[in-house]
Amino acid sequence: MNILEVNEIQKSFATQKAVDGVSFRLERGSIFGLLGPNGAGKTTLIRMITGIFYPDEGNIVFEGQPFRAERDSVRIGYMPEERGLYKRMKIGEQALYLAQLKGLSSQQAMQKVKEWFIKFEMQTWWNKKVEDLSKGMSQKLQFVTTVLHEPKLIILDEPFSGLDPVNSNLIKDEIYRLARNGASIVFSTHRMEQVEEICDHIILMNKGRKILDGTVGGVKQQFKENLFRIGFSGISDPPDGSGVFEVVGRSDGQVVVKISDGHRPNDVLRYFIDQGAEINSFTELLPSLNDIFIRLVEGTPLARRFQKN
Amino acid sequence: MSKTWLIMRREYLTRVRRRTFLLSTFMLPVVIVLFIAGSILLALQGKSRHRVAVVDANGYFSKYLKSDSTITFDFSPGLDTANYEQKGCNAVLIIPAIREDQRPAYRLKYKKQLGFAAEEDLKEKLRTAITDRMILEKTGVNRSRLDSIRSASSDMDFSSFEDLGRQARASNQGFSYAIGYVSGFLIYLLTFIYGAMVMRGVMEEKTNRIAEVVVSSVKPFQLMMGKITGIGAVGLTQFLLWIVLIGGLAIVAQGFIPHDTWQQVQQIQQANAMGNGSTAKVGDAAEKIYAIKSTVDTANWWLILGCFLFYFIGGYLFYSALFAAVGSAVNEDPQEAQSLMLPITMPVVFSFIIMSVAVQDTSGALAVWASMIPFSSPIVMMARIPFGVPAWQLGLSMLFLVLGFVFTVWLAGKIYRTGILMYGKKASWKIMWKWAFHK
Numbered sequence: 001m002n003i004l005e006v007n008e009i010q011k012s013f014a015t016q017k018a019v020d021g022v023s024f025r026l027e028r029g030s031i032f033g034l035l036g037p038n039g040a041g042k043t044t045l046i047r048m049i050t051g052i053f054y055p056d057e058g059n060i061v062f063e064g065q066p067f068r069a070e071r072d073s074v075r076i077g078y079m080p081e082e083r084g085l086y087k088r089m090k091i092g093e094q095a096l097y098l099a100q101l102k103g104l105s106s107q108q109a110m111q112k113v114k115e116w117f118i119k120f121e122m123q124t125w126w127n128k129k130v131e132d133l134s135k136g137m138s139q140k141l142q143f144v145t146t147v148l149h150e151p152k153l154i155i156l157d158e159p160f161s162g163l164d165p166v167n168s169n170l171i172k173d174e175i176y177r178l179a180r181n182g183a184s185i186v187f188s189t190h191r192m193e194q195v196e197e198i199c200d201h202i203i204l205m206n207k208g209r210k211i212l213d214g215t216v217g218g219v220k221q222q223f224k225e226n227l228f229r230i231g232f233s234g235i236s237d238p239p240d241g242s243g244v245f246e247v248v249g250r251s252d253g254q255v256v257v258k259i260s261d262g263h264r265p266n267d268v269l270r271y272f273i274d275q276g277a278e279i280n281s282f283t284e285l286l287p288s289l290n291d292i293f294i295r296l297v298e299g300t301p302l303a304r305r306f307q308k309n
Numbered sequence: 310m311s312k313t314w315l316i317m318r319r320e321y322l323t324r325v326r327r328r329t330f331l332l333s334t335f336m337l338p339v340v341i342v343l344f345i346a347g348s349i350l351l352a353l354q355g356k357s358r359h360r361v362a363v364v365d366a367n368g369y370f371s372k373y374l375k376s377d378s379t380i381t382f383d384f385s386p387g388l389d390t391a392n393y394e395q396k397g398c399n400a401v402l403i404i405p406a407i408r409e410d411q412r413p414a415y416r417l418k419y420k421k422q423l424g425f426a427a428e429e430d431l432k433e434k435l436r437t438a439i440t441d442r443m444i445l446e447k448t449g450v451n452r453s454r455l456d457s458i459r460s461a462s463s464d465m466d467f468s469s470f471e472d473l474g475r476q477a478r479a480s481n482q483g484f485s486y487a488i489g490y491v492s493g494f495l496i497y498l499l500t501f502i503y504g505a506m507v508m509r510g511v512m513e514e515k516t517n518r519i520a521e522v523v524v525s526s527v528k529p530f531q532l533m534m535g536k537i538t539g540i541g542a543v544g545l546t547q548f549l550l551w552i553v554l555i556g557g558l559a560i561v562a563q564g565f566i567p568h569d570t571w572q573q574v575q576q577i578q579q580a581n582a583m584g585n586g587s588t589a590k591v592g593d594a595a596e597k598i599y600a601i602k603s604t605v606d607t608a609n610w611w612l613i614l615g616c617f618l619f620y621f622i623g624g625y626l627f628y629s630a631l632f633a634a635v636g637s638a639v640n641e642d643p644q645e646a647q648s649l650m651l652p653i654t655m656p657v658v659f660s661f662i663i664m665s666v667a668v669q670d671t672s673g674a675l676a677v678w679a680s681m682i683p684f685s686s687p688i689v690m691m692a693r694i695p696f697g698v699p700a701w702q703l704g705l706s707m708l709f710l711v712l713g714f715v716f717t718v719w720l721a722g723k724i725y726r727t728g729i730l731m732y733g734k735k736a737s738w739k740i741m742w743k744w745a746f747h748k
Contacts, residue, residue: 050525052730070528078525084518089323100315101526145522 001064003028003153003184004049009058011044018044020208021058026153026186026201031179033199033216034188035289037297040205042188043081046155049186050078063152074103077151081158081188083142085130092117092126095145102149116144120170135162143171147178154178155186160194172198192290202289206297220286223295226259231281232272244271256285312527316535317542320510324543334547338554341491359423361431362388362398366406373438380431390418399423402431481607485695486668488608492617493664493692500624500657500687503544504632510536511636511729512646520729529726533637534718537629544625548618566598574599608695616694619707624687626714628653630721637728638736638744649736660685668692681706683713720745 004026011019019041026032036042047053049060051069060067063075086094092113099109117123120140130138139162147154156175160168175198179185187199195202196216204212212219231254240247244263249256259268265282272279287295324330360381363370371384383398393401400419407413415435423431444450450458469482511533514520523532563571573595631653639646663685667676671693680690680698686706690698727744728736 047730052521052524073526076525078522080518080521080525082518082521084514084520084522086323086519087513087517097315097319098522098526101312101523103526 001028002026002061003063005061006045006049007058007061009045009048009055009060011041011048011053011056017208019048019055022203022205022208022210023058024203024210024213026184028152028184029179029182030200031175031185031187031198033195033202034186034205035190035192035195035202035293036205037190039207041208042205043157045205046078046157046186046188049153050076050155074149075152077102077146077149077154079142079146079154079156079159081161083138085138085142085145087131088129090126091122091128091130091133091141094130095141095148098145099148102151104149112148112150113144116148120144136164136167139163140167140171143174147174147183151183153184153186155188157188158190159187160189160191192288192293196289204293204296211296212292216289219289219292223287223292224284225287227256227285228259228265228268229254229256229281229283229285230268230272230279232277232279234278235275242271244268253280313531313535313538316523316527316532317539320536320539321542321546324506324540325546330543330547334550335554337547338551341495345491357424357427359400359427359431360398361417362393362396362401363404364389364401365404367404369442370404370438373441374434375438379427380434393418394420402435481604482696484604484607488613488695489668489671489692490665492613492694493661493668493688496617496621496624496688496691497657497661497664499544499548499621500628501654503540503625504628504653504657506540506543507537507629508632508636508646508650510540511633511725512639515637515639515729516641524729529729530722532729533630533633533722533725537626537633537718540629541622541625544621545618548621552614566594570595570598574602578602613694616703617691620687620691620710623683623707623710623714627683627687627710627717628657630714630717634721634724634728634741637725638731638741640732640735645736649738652738656684657688660688664688664692671696671698677702681709683710686710686713 002025005023006025007023008021009019009023010017010021022041022045024032034042034045044053048055049067051067051073062072089097095113095117096106096109099112100106104112114123117126122137122140122144125133125137125141130141133141139159143156143159146156154175159171159175163171175185175187187195189195199216201215202212202219203210214222227248233253243260244267245257245259247255248258257268259265265284269279269282358379358381360383362383362385363374365371365384371382374382376382382402383396385396388396388398388401390401390403399421400417400423403416403418405413405415417428417431422428441455444455445452514523514532514536520532527535577595577599632650635646635649635653639649660679663675663679667673667679667689670676676689676693679685680693680702686709690703690706694703723745724741728741734740
């Protein structure tokens, strides 16, 4: 069952369409990547899902019912890209306050805050003020305040920026755990390697429109360009391919080839073997999300990027 | 628990717990007392002593022009316009020979001005001197008769009463003026202090980016109202503390009055209430205390206090909503805040100016109109209340103020909703207008 269905939503500001007819589905327990360059409309989209903005057109269905911010915001946790906390408020009180704003009673809030503070080893911070914390520490606090009311939908905008690897991993593990326990996570970022690692499903937005939608593996398959890396020995010069393939890059003992249309990897291997080469390795080169991202956004062909390597 | 209530509680507690709150609560009365004392002192000091040399062509003015504590006349022979300064005089007055058929030309010369009040005083003294001389010359009244007439006419007991139909209430214009001015000034001051506090609070939330976290849980309007009501509650707390403080001081002060004196005061009070003017023999202190007590009693304190609370809350809501709107529109640049604030601070400052005029003529057209319009009514109406305001005017003014703040809160809510999440764009009133009236 989908926790969230976004149908053809639109939002315009005075001069431009910030979000223009975007639809997607989010399955329960999945980790969803929302990608796009700056100004693509991600924040506006997120603000509509969190109920900060109303869409001009289209609708949002949350847990099978039309989304109503007043009722549903309790089950959503949102961590904006620009972190926000009251600088001069004590950390413990701050966490309690934000939890109560999410609808927890003061006892529930106290219990949850204590649980999370113990889990993240933050107990000793209780009476500190945010202005006394390091960036990483306030990041952890922000994460805790986002998830401590056990939201069903968690929206994280660049959650790892400014975190060291140890704390990054701590939060990453927590994201996996939350997803395993049934929470759905929308994860908005520019950092493609994290998306590849964490997300099940992605959409890519550019200029207010959705330009790509699929699983991480599926998207890579969709954008593969029949590139293979072949490690070989026995022949000095790499063969020219004679119509079966084209050499697009070379390095010591390895070539990257692009198989021509109508041919298959076996044809390439056969060709190499016929030339008397000893094959050491043969790997398909799938494009990284980063490459796909740049290609779609900038219109740069992938092959050219490989030539540079 | 309602979310607006949660927000309000946070705004209230974080401010009341701060050290600056306690400090300002106890410092402001001190500052006001110093301000009043200072202005009284200045007014007193304004009466500096002058020594005026007189060159009299008639020779008889030395008998009529009387020196007093502020002006001393010097009739020494040999004083003239050339040497009066060397002889220690500030000015020289030249009186020509007075002839019946001519309008005499009196001339005063000085190097440094005596000041407006001193010059008026001098003219008055000169006029009295001329009158006295004429009376003595032409009517044959002797000197001692004239002096006793003068002293009898200057010693009078004047008090005014407000006609309330069946009964009359003693009123004291000077005291009403003081209360009116001080309460108008206080509302002016508080509007600025708390309005700016609301604006800073909103700016802080915007620049900290906490606003986005909070508005994903509550409506922007709830956040704004929570902040406005929370800070308003801080203001009320401060105000109540002041009342308690002043009341407490008054009781402590009464404790220092000896029991006997206090009984004497009550005696005078009873005597006056009975209507017999001849008072029993009482001490000087009792007379003074009675004077203070009866002056304080002329004011309708419950009305003044009630209206002060109403106009403080009404004026605060009216203006703080506008301040919140400005706070939501600006980015981190304080310069920007300054220029956007101008259209809000102008009417407040202007109201204060109107108030200081209106307090001198409280039923004039300016005072009446300015106490109706919500922009100025909180400040101007407070100046009028001690003098008595017709009930219908008070009611209408209150109604307009309520409508006024409902409107500004509504308007501010629309601006705030958009502004609080808008970064990087340099705000102007034109843009804010767009936020309010377009989607």
